Amino acid sequence: MNVVYINGPVQNGPFTIADRPGKAAGIRAAQALNALLGAGPLPHLWNTVTLAGDLRHREAPDRDTVGRQERELGAIAAKYEPGPAPVGGVLTDTAPAVADLALEMTERLLLQGSLMVIPAAVQICARCGHMTGAVAHACQACGHQRTRTATRRLLVWDRPPDTPVLAREDLHAHQARTPHHLLTIAQNVPQRLILSRTRDLGISLAPLGLEGLVLDPRAGLHIAVLAAAACHRAERPAMTVTENAAANVAAYGALFRQHDGTRLRYALHGRIPYDDTATLQRLCEVHRVGPPLRELFLTWFLPLCSLHIRAGITPAQLPALLKFWRRAHLARPDAPASDALTELRHRVTAGDMRWVMNIQTLAQAIPKSPGIHGADEEPEGAS
Ligand SMILES: [Zn+2]
Known part of the structure; x- marks a missing residue:
């Protein structure tokens, strides 16, 4: 197994998990499923190669004393406060293990002729030189309205006609759940993809x-997942990601989902309405759900549900x-039946999440946490 x-690496924006728990949905879902598989703990992945991160660093008053990498790592650590840091650590999309793997994969793809380094026309900001891409639009780095066409040596993927960028086999889910609309949307990209970008931070090409270019972060985040999987000798990493995010990154990851027998698949999940805390608070009171059980509902059950309720x-x-x-929770057995747990692991391995809506199976899966009791339930061992 x-x-x-x-x-899927989370963008390291200005928020904490306590403020924006929805950002941690994929992290929490992955953690819950790995625990059921008896795997892990795995690192939490963060995406630090962002234009917003470049701008924050450039504008920071302490930019001369704090390095960009240091700033990113500090911001990630602060995300978890006041809670504990993740047991399995964190991994960013520029960590040495990711950069090494990225260069190895890119070199191999260049040798195979799948990728090319060629002079190509791109739009460059007339003021700051930021590469805005194939289409002219206002510069997102400095806000300047005017771009000019320039010819630059770039890393490109000229996709052969009719090459799918996302197929059913790329999804970690049971057969009945193919999101055909997603496969169609992901395909809606130019035939030539530019895989090199101008960024202050990234995997240098x-x-x-x-010189001066980094690998497109949408490719890099797939490589971060492969690097994390390699550390755990897992050949079948399932990357938790929303359908929207998958649609945005799938084309850029098409050549970067497989390496040396390891194959990344997407485990799609939906959003969780964490922002509606007032409603939740009231509901918990009405249904006499105490704080520990509420916490488990929010951090364990809802993330698992989000893999089933993908919309x-x-x-x-x-x-x-x-x-x-x-x-x-009330139906939890005293001791989980071993054949039930084996069946559960089979399903989790196959990406079949229907069990989360089956009360008996769910009851078997609920983790034993000290102090988790319903408000009107007898404490464990009291009877
Ligand atoms: Zn600019």
Whole structure:
């Protein structure tokens, strides 16, 4: 069994997990599933190669004393406060293990002729030189309105006609759940993809003769997942990601989802309405769900549900889910049946999440946490 779940790298923006728990949905879902598989702990993955990160660093008053990498790592550490840091650590998309693997994969793809370094026309900001891409639009780095066409040596993928960028086999899910609309949307990219970008931070392509350019972060985040999987000798990493995010990155990752027998697949999840805390608070009172059980509902059950309800959980679904959760919790067996756990692991390995809506199976899966009791339930061992 070598499936592990790894979160699609989260953009290291200005937020904390306590403020924006929805950002951690993929991390939490991966953690819950790995625990059921007996795998891990795996690192939490973060995406630091962002234009917004470049701008924050440039504008920071302490930019002369704090390096960019240091700033990113400090911001990631602060995300978890006041909670504990992740047991499995964190991995960024520029970590040495990721950069090494990225260069190895890119060199191999260049040798195979899948990727090319060629002079190509791109739009460059007339003021700051930021490469805005193939199409002219205002510069997102400095806000300047005017770009000019320039010819630059770039890393490109000229996709052969009719090459799918995302197929059914790239999804870690049971057969009945193919999102055909997603496969269609992901395909909607230019036939030539530019895989090199101008960024202050990233995986430098200078060793390939592309001075001043970095690998497109949408490719890099797939490589970060492969690097994390390699550390855990897992050949079948499932990357938790929303459908929107998958649609945005799938084309850029098409050549970077496989390496030396390891194959990355996407485990799609929907959004969780965490922002509706007032409603949740009231619901918990009505249904007599105490703080520990509420916490487990938020950080364990809802992330697992989000892999099943891929269109996104709506606030209107919360009351029913909370009632269901409470009933499942009351149905927990004293000791989980071993054949039930084996069956559960088979399903998690196959990406089949229907079990999360089955009260008996869910009851078997609920982790034993000290102090997790319903408000009106007898404490464990009291009877
Ligand atoms: Zn500019």
